[in-house]
Amino acid sequence: TxxxxxxxxxxxIPSTLYGQMFEDINGGDGGLYAELLQNRAFQQVTPGDATALYAWAAVNGGNITVIADSDPVSSALPNSLQLTIPSGASGSVGFGNEGYYGINVNSSWTYNASFYYRFPEASDFSGDATVALQSASGEVYASAQIPISGSQTTWTQVYAQLTPSTSPSSTANNFTVTFNSSAAGNTINFAMFSLFPPTFKNRANGMRIDVAEARYIALLTLQILLMRPSFFRLPGGNNLEGQSAATRWIWNNTVGALVDRPGRVGDWGYINTDGLGLLEYLYWCEDMEMEPFMAVWAGYSLDGTSLPEDELAPYIQAAIDQINFVIGDPSDSSAAALRASLGREEPFSLTYVEVGNEDFFASESYIYRWRDFAGNLTAAFPQLKFIATAYPFNPILDPTPQQYDNHVYQTPDWFAENSFYYDDFERNGTYYFQGEYAVTSTNASDLYGTTADGRLMYPTIQGSIGEAAYMTGFERNADIVFAASYAPLLMNVADGAYQWTPNLVEFDAANAYKSTSFYVQQLFSLNRGTExxxxxxxxxxxxxxxxxxxxxxxxxxxxxxxxxxxxxxxxxxxxxxxxxxxxxxxxxxxxxxxxxxxxxxxxxxxxxxxxxxxxxxxxxxxxxxxxxxxxx
Ligand code: AHR
Missing domain, CATH: 2.60.40.1180 (Golgi alpha-mannosidase II)
Structure with missing residues (x-):
């Protein structure tokens, strides 16, 4: 040759060419978001049900149950954990949380622990709660005392810092809250627990860090940084859409104090805390020097329901508010004023807004949904660029989309055979975002099947090289392809912790692993050039x-x-x-x-x-x- x-x-070569697509699948909660306690606030669970206690267990005979609190910590968090320490109890009695498939205990980190408590009935108890990080067999690595008063019948938040004395090799550890025998006979309600390790750039409520020490490499942030992504697509993907309109991602439920976030049943089979909310995403983009590509909900949910046109108005207003939260002027938008009240007066930078996700699944209704959403949003924000998610020019949309998001999950051969995919696209003022792509399987007739039928667990060299072949086409066609992102980004490899394979970066409670496709993404991104x-x-x-x-x-x-x-x-x-x-x-x-x-x-x-x-x-x-x- x-x-x-x-x-x-x-x-x-557009400066946005290479970036990352992110949604809470396989690793938002328990992954990128640094909170270590799973089910920290009993969001979206059924009180009284044993499953409401997932990730929690009693310690030494403490009686625990999730209750619908008669006086909850907030209207967003109606449930509490109620502990009764049996009369005559001895030793340390309480409960523990196993984290997200383990807790990484690192002696070079200081952990910030907190919870809310109240006594449902006043008591003369006055003593300490012991918060600790300990092994499954009870070896204590860090502990602190928090004074607790039985006269506290209204909610109060208490804090402790934990600095482990050692770094165990196992991550099968628990965060525990226990009381000694002086508390026997008392009942105490708890809400909104939290345990944070240090975070990237020390952001409160922030992201997992990139400290590379010995074997304790919490590398998620570093992995992403290493690819130097120019943009970050958020918050989905399917996870934007909801299994129904009622369970869609709702931006204003994801901002403000953590106790005011109800969480939601996400689209990937687990409850999202929404601790990783819109403001956290925006700060994360700034900290990582990535441009947000932000989606708004567009009237279609994954149960296949499209809202009729005459019901769209409140959702269009919600999209306007969401955008104003990001870029609006606090003096003339209440959403922007909310942002300012949360400590961020200055607008964030935003250029691209995606209207929905994969609306080729409902392309007939997208005709009016795009017209009403894109039409109104363009009028409100003429400076922004809106991305359509139907198939390009099928159906014909009005206003004519200037940007389309295109997705493909295929075989290695398909990618190698389609490196000229964009070469024949008309140069007519339309620009393309390859918002999701990956080799998912070697079996063209079962792209989303089981690993027994060709589905990849992890990227393979053949798949990654196929993706690389396809990516050469992005650069040759970068006059019309302005951005591209592999999907999905992260995978917690613990059993039951992931929903999709393969992914770009794998991780567990302590480590992160680079896939072969990670290296392809990194090599293209770091060597993208300018022309x-x-x-x-x-x-x-x-x-x-x-x-x-x-x-x-x-x-x-x-x-x-x-x-x-x-x-x-x-x-x-x-x-x-x-x-x-x-x-x-x-x-x-x-x-x-x-x-x-x-x-x-x-x-x-x-x-x-x-x-x-x-x-x-x-x-x-x-x-x-x-x-x-x-x-x-
Ligand atoms: O990346 C996984 C899923 O694939 C996304 O949520 C969705 O947009 C696509 O179908």
Whole structure:
């Protein structure tokens, strides 16, 4: 293969080209959001039901139940945990929480613990609650005393800091609250527990950090940073939509004090705390230097119901309010004033707003839903760009969308065979966001089936190289493809903790693992360049694909070989170049995956190579090679 590169750029690479799609699936609560206690506020559970106690257990004979409190801590949190310490109890009696599939106890961290309590009946008890981090067998790693008064019949919030004396290798640990025998016979109600490790940029109620110490690598933030995403799509995905309109993601239920957030039954089979709410997302985007791509609910829910047109008005107003919460002026919008009252006067930066998610599932009703949502939102916010989620130009929408979000989950072969997907799209002023894509299966007839039927548990080299082939098409077509994000992003690998496979980054209570697709995303993102240099076109039905981009002083060549044999490629460059270049190569057995038990099976290697203006390079089988070349 010979690739002749043209020295005149055909188009710019948009600064938004590579980013991340995020929703609460497989790892928002218990993952990115740093709260360590699961079911911390008994949100959305049925009082009295044993399942209402999920993640909680009694310690040493404490009687616990979730009650509908006659005087709840807030109207958003009607349920409390009621503890009765039996008369005659001895030893430490109370309850514990097992966290989200474990709790990472790290002696270099200070944990902030808190809860609310009240006595339903005044008592003369005066003593301490002991809060602790301990192993499943009761070895105490950290503890603190919190004074508790039986005269406290109204809710009060109490705090403690926990600094473990050691860092156990196991994450099978509990957070416990116990009382000694002086409390025997008392009944105490508790609400809204919290246990936070240090967070990224020390944000209160923030994200899991990137401290890389010994084996305690809570790397989620770092993994995402390492890919240097330009944007963050939020809050879904399906998780925006609700299984019904009533259970949709409602922006104003996700802001303000944590006790004022009711949580919701999310779309992925578990309860969302909504602790990771709109304001947290926005701060996170700023902290990570990512642009938010924010979705608004658009009248369609996953039960297949589209609201009739004459019922849309309050939801359009809710979307206007949501946008005003982000960018509005506090002096003329109550939503913006709410933002200011929460400590953020200045608007956030926002350009792209997505209207719904995957509305190709209800494209008939999207005709009026898009008209009413996009029409009114464009009138209210002419400076913003609205993204449609139906199939491009099918149906015809009015106002004509300037942006479409396109999703594809497919096989490795499909991705390799479709690297020219965008080449034939008309250049008519419409821009495309590949808002979700991933190889999900090797079985084209069962893309969302079981692993026994070809579904991938983790990305594989064959799949990741297929994705890389497809991504070369984003760059060649970056005059119309303005953004792209793999999906989903995160996966808690504990049994029962994930809803979808494969994902970009896997994690457990203590560690994070980079998949082969992570490396593909990282290599494309870090080497995206600012301009696209046209070159000899690859054979669309072949197995070798490339993209050449430049910035002021360097060329980046991404070369993808989706064949099980090596490929010799001759490059003819348009400029004199430095003879010393580097090549970073990701390659491996096509079925190879990085897994929690073998997380570094396949990692990219970077070596120095000597090149000239014309040079030969041999691409390994199933590989992505990124050549970084300096202009001389
Ligand atoms: O990424 C997983 C899901 O795939 C998203 O929630 C949805 O938009 C798509 O169907």
């Amino acid at each position: 010979t690739v002749v590169v043209n020295g005149t750029a055909s188009h710019a 696209y240099l046209p070159s000899t076109l690859p054979d669309p039905s072949g197995t070798v694909f490339w993209s050449v981009t430049s910035d002021s002083s360097t060329l980046a060549i991404k070369l993808v070989n989706y064949a099980n044999t090596t490929e010799d490629v001759t490059f003819q460059l348009p400029f004199a170049v430095s003879s010393s270049a580097t090549v970073t190569v990701l390659t491996g057995d096509p079925t190879a995956s990085n897994t929690p038990t073998n997380p570094n099976l396949v990692t990219p290697t970077t070596t120095a190579v000597t090149i000239a203006q014309a040079f030969n390079y041999t691409a390994p089988a199933y590989s992505l090679s990124v050549l970084n070349i300096e202009l001389s």
